[in-house]
Amino acid sequence: MNFKRTNAIYLSLALLLLLSFSCKDPDEIKPAFNKGTLLTNVANTIIAPAFNDFESDLSSLEASFIALKTSPNQANLDAVKADWKAAYIQWQLVKIFDFGPLRDNGFKGATGTYPTDSNQVNSNILNGGYNLGSIDNTDAIGFSALDFLLYRTNALADFSSNPNYTQYASDLIQKMKTEFALVNGQWINYKPTFIAATGTETTSAFSLLVNEFNRDYELTKNAKLGIPIGVQSLGIQLPEYIEARNSGLSLELLQESMRALRIVYLGNNPNSGQGFYDYLVHLERSTLAVEIDTKFSQIINNIEAFNGTLEEEMGSNVNGLEELYYLIQEQVVNIKTDMTSAFGVLITYQDNDGD
Amino acid sequence: MFLGTVRFISKGWVQQLYIDPSYYFGYLGFEWVKPLEGQLMYIPFILLLISALCIIVGLFYRASALTFSLCFTYIELLDKSNYLNHYYFVSLMALIMLFLPANRNFSFDAKIWPKIKSITTKQWTVSLIKFQLAMVYIFAGIAKVNSDWLIQANPLKIWLQAHHNIPLVGSLMQEDWLAYTFSWAGCIYDLFIVFFLLSNRCRPIAYLFVVFFHLATWYLFPIGVFPWVMIFSTLIFFSAQFHERVLDFFSRKTWRENPVKPKRLSSLRKKQTRYLLTLYIIIQLLLPFRYVLYPGDLFWNEEGFRFSWRVMLMHKEGHATFYMVDPKTGRESEINNSKFLTRTQEDQMATQPDMILQYAQILKNYHHGKTFHYGDQKITVENPEIRAKIYVSLNGRPAQLFVDKKHDLTKLNYNLYHRTWLEPFKK
Numbered sequence: 001m002n003f004k005r006t007n008a009i010y011l012s013l014a015l016l017l018l019l020s021f022s023c024k025d026p027d028e029i030k031p032a033f034n035k036g037t038l039l040t041n042v043a044n045t046i047i048a049p050a051f052n053d054f055e056s057d058l059s060s061l062e063a064s065f066i067a068l069k070t071s072p073n074q075a076n077l078d079a080v081k082a083d084w085k086a087a088y089i090q091w092q093l094v095k096i097f098d099f100g101p102l103r104d105n106g107f108k109g110a111t112g113t114y115p116t117d118s119n120q121v122n123s124n125i126l127n128g129g130y131n132l133g134s135i136d137n138t139d140a141i142g143f144s145a146l147d148f149l150l151y152r153t154n155a156l157a158d159f160s161s162n163p164n165y166t167q168y169a170s171d172l173i174q175k176m177k178t179e180f181a182l183v184n185g186q187w188i189n190y191k192p193t194f195i196a197a198t199g200t201e202t203t204s205a206f207s208l209l210v211n212e213f214n215r216d217y218e219l220t221k222n223a224k225l226g227i228p229i230g231v232q233s234l235g236i237q238l239p240e241y242i243e244a245r246n247s248g249l250s251l252e253l254l255q256e257s258m259r260a261l262r263i264v265y266l267g268n269n270p271n272s273g274q275g276f277y278d279y280l281v282h283l284e285r286s287t288l289a290v291e292i293d294t295k296f297s298q299i300i301n302n303i304e305a306f307n308g309t310l311e312e313e314m315g316s317n318v319n320g321l322e323e324l325y326y327l328i329q330e331q332v333v334n335i336k337t338d339m340t341s342a343f344g345v346l347i348t349y350q351d352n353d354g355d
Numbered sequence: 356m357f358l359g360t361v362r363f364i365s366k367g368w369v370q371q372l373y374i375d376p377s378y379y380f381g382y383l384g385f386e387w388v389k390p391l392e393g394q395l396m397y398i399p400f401i402l403l404l405i406s407a408l409c410i411i412v413g414l415f416y417r418a419s420a421l422t423f424s425l426c427f428t429y430i431e432l433l434d435k436s437n438y439l440n441h442y443y444f445v446s447l448m449a450l451i452m453l454f455l456p457a458n459r460n461f462s463f464d465a466k467i468w469p470k471i472k473s474i475t476t477k478q479w480t481v482s483l484i485k486f487q488l489a490m491v492y493i494f495a496g497i498a499k500v501n502s503d504w505l506i507q508a509n510p511l512k513i514w515l516q517a518h519h520n521i522p523l524v525g526s527l528m529q530e531d532w533l534a535y536t537f538s539w540a541g542c543i544y545d546l547f548i549v550f551f552l553l554s555n556r557c558r559p560i561a562y563l564f565v566v567f568f569h570l571a572t573w574y575l576f577p578i579g580v581f582p583w584v585m586i587f588s589t590l591i592f593f594s595a596q597f598h599e600r601v602l603d604f605f606s607r608k609t610w611r612e613n614p615v616k617p618k619r620l621s622s623l624r625k626k627q628t629r630y631l632l633t634l635y636i637i638i639q640l641l642l643p644f645r646y647v648l649y650p651g652d653l654f655w656n657e658e659g660f661r662f663s664w665r666v667m668l669m670h671k672e673g674h675a676t677f678y679m680v681d682p683k684t685g686r687e688s689e690i691n692n693s694k695f696l697t698r699t700q701e702d703q704m705a706t707q708p709d710m711i712l713q714y715a716q717i718l719k720n721y722h723h724g725k726t727f728h729y730g731d732q733k734i735t736v737e738n739p740e741i742r743a744k745i746y747v748s749l750n751g752r753p754a755q756l757f758v759d760k761k762h763d764l765t766k767l768n769y770n771l772y773h774r775t776w777l778e779p780f781k782k
Contacts, residue, residue, distance in 0.1 A: 033519075033529075034519065034520065035519065035520050036520055198520035199518075199520070199521075201577060222691065226689065230729075231688070231689045232688050232689050232690075232691060233688060233727070233729045234681060234684070234686040234687065234688050234727065234729065234734055235686045235687065235688075236686075236729040236730060236732050236734075237730075238729060238730065239730075240730075283516070288753065329676070332674055333674050333746045333754050334754075336672075336674050337672045337673060337674045337746055337747070337748045337754040338672075338748055338753055338754050340672060341513070341670055341671075341672035341748045341751055342513065342751055343513075343517065344510075344513040344514050344516065344517035344670070345517070
């Protein structure tokens with residue numbers, strides 16, 4: 001036994017010696033990084049303000065809609081449209097955080113599903129007695145259904161003379177407002193759990209954040225652009241799949257969605273807050289960190305160059321849209337493969353039983 | 356294993372892995388193994404539970420061991436997306452146990468049929484289990500002797516830094532030297548632990564190492580029940596006297612009574628046993644080395660990777676975009692993978708060449724002969740080409756092209772030959 005023990009000691013000494021040779025200079029210290037700080041930063045400077053803003057946007061929408069209901073005129077309708085648009089744009093940031101209370105309440109699906117099934121909407125208005133929470137009505141609620149109701153050519157006439165039509169729009173707004181108030185209330189209780197969950201298991205907040213970030217990116221790529229321009233349909237365009245088709249807001253929503261993703265990536269502010277960018281720099285992957293940020297800027301600028309709505313551009317500028325699509329697609333490998341593998345996070349929603 | 360199965364069912368994995376998916380990735384030669392319809396899929400799991408319980412208490416041992424072995428192996432053969440080395444280990448152990456007389460004492464069987472009672476067992480039975488464990492450790496150790504593991508300390512560097520928030524030792528996790536220490540220690544441990552376990556003098560200390568090592572991996576990595584399986588399995592290395600003392604401690608020391616002299620086996624049976632054993636041992640020794648038959652990088656190409664005890668060895672992340680091309684019009688559609696595969700299947704498929712080809716066949720069969728209506732256009736697709744652009748990141752390197760879009764994957768055969776259609780790996 002003694003003999004073995006001394007052997008073991010020699011062996012470990014030799015190992016240590018070997019290691020100390022391979023160690024780098026001590027002055028090459030990495031910038032401090034902590035996932036807890038990142039999560040705190042994201043929770044406090046991105047999620048909480050975004051949720052609060054979104055809640056107040058929905059309140060404004062509710063208020064302006066009451067004004068429209070009382071006196072249906074063009075000015076009041078325009079005010080509703082403006083509030084709807086502001087809330088829809090804020091939603092692009094909120095929708096990334098589809099975990100915790102947002103996920104538990106199924107809010108993302110109930111709010112951001114498109115395209116709208118206009119037949120279902122019309123039949124609900126005509127027949128009344130609808131249950132907006134039922135699965136049949138998933139395509140008849142949320143921002144997209146409001147896009148249909150607010151931007152139809154005879155919308156004002158309907159708001160003036162058809163109380164069922166007005167009631168339906170009102171119910172849609174009420175549903176979003178009430179449900180999000182619940183989500184935001186629960187978020188305050190969930191926040192400490194979120195910040196503390198820094199582990200690597202798939203259910204930890206950090207994994208959720210990375211996973212949802214990627215999922216939202218891919219969904220944005222496919223649903224907001226790829227599917228309408230025909231990427232999944234043998235190159236045949238599908239204008240009926242355009243998001244917010246009546247208002248023509250689609251490209252703006254795509255751009256806002258990319259901006260929102262970039263905000264999360266940078267941790268709100270590139271100079272102060274910690275985000276994925278800072279984590280990559282810490283892991284000595286600065287090239288990748290910068291490349292992702294540059295690509296986000298390119299995408300946002302590229303969208304800026306389009307003057308028409310998505311539907312108009314699909315008629316006149318197919319090549320431009322295809323180029324945009326490939327630009328957005330190039331980023332997927334950066335964030336989904338390179339970034340997550342550097343973080344040591346598994347892209348999966350399933351807990352697993354080992355290797 | 357009873358607890359493992361309970362865990363598996365309680366986590367809802369039966370539903371997730373064997374009922375929800377629309378398609379399954381079978382093993383070459385075993386594609387005919389299909390899951391049962393819907394909720395019926397719970398039946399093999401319930402059988403597993405019952406047979407595991409029976410094995411523990413030693414009731415109807417042979418039948419239970421057979422049931423367990425069949426059910427477990429059946430479930431594993433269904434979908435290789437769920438392949439884990441320790442499931443393979445359990446399958447093998449179940450197979451071995453089928454031939455072992457593990458019901459000769461402390462069992463209901465021995466109470467019911469006292470004739471079979473025996474307090475001794477043949478040396479080969481214990482040795483075979485030791486051999487199997489040795490295979491796991493030593494091959495896991497050999498697999499670690501590669502430059503990523505020893506020189507780069509990857510993937511451990513990636514995995515460990517992700518733990519920088521655990522209490523007390525968290526800050527150490529970001530240190531390179533720790534990753535190197537763990538890599539080298541893990542490698543040396545795997546290579547030599549069996550020899551220390553075999554030596555009488557070192558066994559107690561070696562076993563402490565075993566417990567410590569597996570507890571550490573259990574704490575740091577998502578590897579489920581594997582550490583516990585190994586901690587308890589390695590007890591086989593302790594002497595019979597040791598186990599008897601433990602048993603004495605728990606029972607009323609009456610188990611040694613009425614020993615029946617073990618029957619001598621006929622020389623034919625002996626011969627058969629010897630041949631079977633030799634064959635099994637040769638297969639186990641050679642299988643993990645089959646990768647030398649393939650050129651190129653093993654981790655990149657994954658030719659000869661499974662069934663070789665390459666445990667927690669690499670971190671591979673991939674992104675696969677598939678295209679269905681209509682040969683008549685040259686038009687193409689990007690495939691939404693989530694329409695066909697579960698998330699786990701998609702992740703596994705994106706980095707594993709054989710699954711990529713299987714998926715291409717799934718896509719071809721789905722699209723062939725289908726008529727697609729888009730707006731007022733109608734296109735019928737016959738014999739579509741399936742192409743893919745796949746990027747893979749290995750052990751934290753920047754992603755590289757893995758599969759180029761130039762190949763029609765439906766024209767490639769799924770077999771054991773070297774795959775020339777993969778892009779070469781650049782270090």
